[in-house]
Amino acid sequence: MSDEANKGLLSPLRRKLLMGMAAVPAMTMLPRGAFAQAPATSAVNTTGLAVTDTEVTVGILHSATGTMAISETGSIQAEKLAIEQINAAGGVLGRKIKFIQEDGASDWPTFAEKAKKLLVNDKVAAIMGCWTSASRKAVLPVVEQYNGMLYYPTFYEGLEQSKNVIYTGQEATQQILAGLNWIAKEKGAKSFFFIGSDYIWPRTSNKIARKHVENVLKGKVVGEEYYPLGNTQFNSVINKIKLTKPDVIFTDVVGGSNVAFYKQLKAAGIDLSKQALLTISVTEDEIDGIGGENIAGAYACMKYFQSLDNANNKAFVSAFKKMWGEKTVIGDVTQAAYLGPWLWKLTVEKAGSFDVDKIAAASPGVEFKGAPEGYVRIHENHHLWSKTRVGRAKLDGQFELIYETADLVEPDPFPKGYQ
Amino acid sequence: MFGDYSLGDLGSIFVMQGFAGLILFSVYVLMALGLAIIFGQMGVINMAHGEFMILGAYVTWMTSNFFQSYLPSLFSGYFFLAMILAFVASGALGMLVEWVLIRHLYKRPLDTLLATWGLSLMLQQAYRSVFGAREVGVELPQWMLGSLHVTDSIEVPINGVFVMCLTVLITISVAYVLYMSRWGRQVRAVVQNRIMAGAVGINTEKVDRYTFGLGCGIAGVAGSAFTMIGSTGPTSGQLYIVDTFLVVVFGGAASLLGTIASAFSISQTQSTLEFFMSGSMAKVLTLLAVVGILMLRPQGLFALKVRK
Numbered sequence: 001m002s003d004e005a006n007k008g009l010l011s012p013l014r015r016k017l018l019m020g021m022a023a024v025p026a027m028t029m030l031p032r033g034a035f036a037q038a039p040a041t042s043a044v045n046t047t048g049l050a051v052t053d054t055e056v057t058v059g060i061l062h063s064a065t066g067t068m069a070i071s072e073t074g075s076i077q078a079e080k081l082a083i084e085q086i087n088a089a090g091g092v093l094g095r096k097i098k099f100i101q102e103d104g105a106s107d108w109p110t111f112a113e114k115a116k117k118l119l120v121n122d123k124v125a126a127i128m129g130c131w132t133s134a135s136r137k138a139v140l141p142v143v144e145q146y147n148g149m150l151y152y153p154t155f156y157e158g159l160e161q162s163k164n165v166i167y168t169g170q171e172a173t174q175q176i177l178a179g180l181n182w183i184a185k186e187k188g189a190k191s192f193f194f195i196g197s198d199y200i201w202p203r204t205s206n207k208i209a210r211k212h213v214e215n216v217l218k219g220k221v222v223g224e225e226y227y228p229l230g231n232t233q234f235n236s237v238i239n240k241i242k243l244t245k246p247d248v249i250f251t252d253v254v255g256g257s258n259v260a261f262y263k264q265l266k267a268a269g270i271d272l273s274k275q276a277l278l279t280i281s282v283t284e285d286e287i288d289g290i291g292g293e294n295i296a297g298a299y300a301c302m303k304y305f306q307s308l309d310n311a312n313n314k315a316f317v318s319a320f321k322k323m324w325g326e327k328t329v330i331g332d333v334t335q336a337a338y339l340g341p342w343l344w345k346l347t348v349e350k351a352g353s354f355d356v357d358k359i360a361a362a363s364p365g366v367e368f369k370g371a372p373e374g375y376v377r378i379h380e381n382h383h384l385w386s387k388t389r390v391g392r393a394k395l396d397g398q399f400e401l402i403y404e405t406a407d408l409v410e411p412d413p414f415p416k417g418y419q
Numbered sequence: 420m421f422g423d424y425s426l427g428d429l430g431s432i433f434v435m436q437g438f439a440g441l442i443l444f445s446v447y448v449l450m451a452l453g454l455a456i457i458f459g460q461m462g463v464i465n466m467a468h469g470e471f472m473i474l475g476a477y478v479t480w481m482t483s484n485f486f487q488s489y490l491p492s493l494f495s496g497y498f499f500l501a502m503i504l505a506f507v508a509s510g511a512l513g514m515l516v517e518w519v520l521i522r523h524l525y526k527r528p529l530d531t532l533l534a535t536w537g538l539s540l541m542l543q544q545a546y547r548s549v550f551g552a553r554e555v556g557v558e559l560p561q562w563m564l565g566s567l568h569v570t571d572s573i574e575v576p577i578n579g580v581f582v583m584c585l586t587v588l589i590t591i592s593v594a595y596v597l598y599m600s601r602w603g604r605q606v607r608a609v610v611q612n613r614i615m616a617g618a619v620g621i622n623t624e625k626v627d628r629y630t631f632g633l634g635c636g637i638a639g640v641a642g643s644a645f646t647m648i649g650s651t652g653p654t655s656g657q658l659y660i661v662d663t664f665l666v667v668v669f670g671g672a673a674s675l676l677g678t679i680a681s682a683f684s685i686s687q688t689q690s691t692l693e694f695f696m697s698g699s700m701a702k703v704l705t706l707l708a709v710v711g712i713l714m715l716r717p718q719g720l721f722a723l724k725v726r727k
Contacts, residue, residue, distance in 0.1 A: 065547065239436050288555070
């Protein structure tokens with residue numbers, strides 16, 4: 001679908017939206033009964049979701065405890081911020097969003113159980129949640145069986161598409177290819193050393209990266225190494241890197257291992273201002289633990305950096321810090337989590353209904369111009385069109401934007417020639 | 420895989436790989452020493468060992484923050500004070516835990532497994548509530564970063580050397596305390612025969628408490644040292660616990676020498692294999708070898724001769 005066609009389709013909606021927004025200040029002054037102007041509940045909710053005349057309930061499902069709490073805390077914060085902002089702007093179809101937060105506790109069966117509870121007992125209209133692929137895979141059959149709607153924020157390996165899920169992070173080809181192209185062109189890189197944690201996301205991502213390096217960039221992969229999750233000793237692989245002298249170290253190490261990897265890399269005398277390192281797993285959140293001095297100079301390839309210089313992002317960052325404290329940092333996934341409630345709201349308003357089937361059908365083509373990362377749009381495959389960016393880590397733990405794709409990159413969860 | 424490299428390259432890689440093995444060895448000894456005392460001498464299966472280490476790491480983080488804010492001129496030396504504080508904090512918590520929990524379980528060693536596992540979950544959540552779920556970055560003084568430049572291709576990580584020296588120092592002190600001092604004799608007497616030890620006038624409760632405290636304190640120092648090479652977060656302790664038990668059990672529970680020998684053989688196998696194959700495969704083969712040897716020698720590498 002071309003841009004023109006999209007705009008044509010959406011213009012009535014946009015007019016309605018603008019009218020709605022203009023009415024917001026007036027509405028807040030009206031007495032409570034005035035909300036009756038909003039469409040009748042029986043019309044916008046035909047499937048028995050938790051929607052009343054004044055409220056609609058959504059679920060937030062992340063790990064607030066357990067090992068993943070490190071990563072998922074930011075997502076919870078972003079989703080709460082988005083919900084608060086949407087409510088302050090008048091809610092969705094005249095209804096305030098109320099949220100029920102459940103704790104997946106870093107345990108995948110618990111995620112599935114809590115998702116079922118949210119859908120069956122609480123009848124939530126949508127779930128913002130999950131972080132790891134494992135938790136999403138556990139929740140997926142539940143949202144499909146009970147016909148729920150899941151907004152999933154993390155960049156992930158692709159190879160999945162569901163009517164009941166909107167993927168607000170990037171899938172692997174979207175995230176990786178542009179970064180590899182850039183580093184091959186900019187640094188003349190020919191040889192690559194891959195190192196990752198040993199589970200599905202790094203393995204799939206590296207497979208895609210390897211195909212791209214070998215078939216498209218005509219380069220060479222001189223090493224590909226995996227370490228168990230939580231591994232803390234990387235001296236041997238660092239020696240191997242020194243031996244093979246790759247142009248680029250390409251990493252998707254995650255979690256606590258990340259900290260160990262960069263600290264030991266620095267201790268081994270590898271200077272990231274001279275040795276190019278491209279990571280797809282380190283956001284501002286991770287740098288908090290790694291320490292800016294250990295990773296300064298490394299390149300990261302994703303769609304969002306806290307330092308992005310645009311009006312949306314500045315407003316987002318200051319609102320986030322106002323709500324959660326001056327010291328909090330915002331990484332790629334946190335921003336993607338922030339998109340979830342907003343995209344849902346826009347889709348509900350486009351569909352004119354909270355019904356999951358109508359939302360799923362209305363999702364393709366929904367655009368969000370207020371996204372901190374800039375304009376995004378939902379693709380037919382329920383992933384987002386988004387730009388890919390390369391940033392360089394600085395001493396203060398922020399990224400400096402080095403490169404961004406000129407156009408939005410099309411999401412391609414089942415990439416041909418990369419499997 | 421070596422075809423493309425010159426002899427000089429290969430030589431320096433072998434030297435560096437040797438260092439990598441030695442550093443891993445020191446790390447293993449350091450993290451296993453505390454457990455070897457608690458598990459080996461007292462028979463308590465302390466699943467919360469990792470959390471005592473992380474307490475040491477958090478103490479180091481707080482000390483570093485304190486020095487940065489109030490005594491920036493002394494920042495370069497804060498690490499030594501941090502290690503002492505880590506020892507005191509973890510040791511004190513250990514003694515408290517012994518008094519509240521462990522002393523009721525000496526006759527039921529398997530229950531200590533469950534109790535200390537519960538304790539580890541509680542401590543993790545406590546860290547999460549107090550320090551936040553995110554990892555914290557411990558800033559190190561400048562002189563501890565980077566590497567010693569030996570030749571153009573040989574670089575030795577300074578933090579690795581630091582860990583090695585620390586390990587030697589602590590091992591010698593522990594050996595001295597356990598085998599040369601009066602208190603160490605009391606500890607060994609209690610281990611061998613609690614009732615007789617009590618009968619000859621040893622305060623066994625006090626000995627137990629101090630032994631447990633010492634083990635936890637050493638865990639704290641290890642945690643403090645590991646802020647140089649690893650992460651500091653509520654669940655970081657879990658990263659170490661399996662390896663720690665592996666080293667202690669493989670070495671033979673009641674033997675300090677066994678712990679050292681076991682740490683040496685596991686670390687050397689691991690780091691050599693890691694060089695020739697992927698990290699995950701290296702781990703699998705190392706574990707297989709350990710399982711195989713334990714099947715032949717269930718009591719571990721070194722075991723005290725006990726009359727049954």
